[in-house]
Amino acid sequence: WELGRVYIDSAATGFKGNVHVIIPPGQGAVGERTACMRCFYPVQPADDAGAAACTLPGHARTREHCILKGEEMFIRERGAVEDYTAEDLVEIAELARRTSVESPYLDEQTFTAPEVENVVKNKLPAIITVNAVVASILSHEVLKALHRIYERDIGPLLDPPYLEYSARYGIFTPMGIEPDEGCPVCGTGAGVGTLTVTTPTVGGLLEALSGMGIAADGALVTRALDGTVVSRPGGGGDGTPLADLGVSDAERIRVTYREDGERRSVVLEVAVEEDR
Ligand SMILES: [Zn+2]
Structure with a gap:
């Protein structure tokens, strides 16, 4: 996404497979911009x-x-x-x-x-014929993208950009993925602000958010990196040290809250400046 290149992803496990086309801004010849990969996985998978x-x-x-x-x-x-x-x-x-x-x-x-x-060994069962189906679709998407880059049109890329294939039922399911406005990669979250926290506890963090004019008590606060929950809406602030939740200095957090009835999301880099 950051390199501005078209990315075509595909995977198969068991009887299921998918092909996913990702078009960043500035690739208008290939197609309209899509959501980025991070929009599709807003909460990072656990280890x-x-x-x-x-x-x-x-x-x-x-x-x-x-x-x-x-x-x-x-x-x-x-x-x-x-x-x-x-x-x-x-x-x-x-x-x-x-x-x-x-x-x-x-x-x-x-x-x-x-x-x-x-x-x-963490092996996933793979059925080679399912791989063959999704690999063929993937190849067609790559060919279409390449032709379009060189000003030849052999057809539009997948739209909706995500196609799931179930070999068990012989069903192809197209799925639309809307860009996430607050996405830390492609949305407003990419312009990271700073949150100065003087008391490094959950309560101190919520207080700092309130100081920025964010309705902190109704906010969901997670670690941007892996989605670890720091504070739930209505959870109130407590004295849990931020370090216990993996939020140290320079860590990025994602804050989802409501303002004027709209859901907003922002990514902030925490700066711990303890009062002494
Ligand atoms: Zn995104």
Whole structure:
């Protein structure tokens, strides 16, 4: 987006695939500007490895939890290894079985080495024919864009810009994505302001926002980087240190609030200047 280039994204997993055309401003020959990638993913995905770890102190609730706990036990015993051998996978499968026995939520489960490998190596199932379908569509979009750049028109690019394909049902679903006015990449959020906070707590941050004329009590405040919630609407300000929520000096936050009945969103860089 920042390079001003047309970007055509595509992905497939299992029986689903998609093709997504992204046109930044200044590429009028190719087509009208679209929403940017960040508009499409306003909340950044959580770190899955960290999320899975939260099941470790408790009991496994799914087969996947068992495998992840088994892997954790394996790493505690042996230390992290670069790549699992076939014997390692069998050992993790046995540790996963024991985890299932200890869990009140599951009956005893058994695991195969390939299943363990799929989870611990984070593999996604791919069906090559689905890849073939979306790759063909992707290729057509690339060809159309290239022709248009060189002033030949063989047809317009995908509009709406996102097309989802379900091989299971044989259905193509076009999806429109409107640019997000406050997007930190392509919207008003890209012009980042500064928020000076003198008391580095959630309460102090809301106070600073109020000082900027933002109705802070009704605002949703998140870390711009990954969407971690700092304060919910009506949450009020408390003494939770901002550092506990991953908001340190120079961190960007995103504030979504209402003004004159309209939803607004702004990205601010936090400057902590503690009063002493
Ligand atoms: Zn955007």
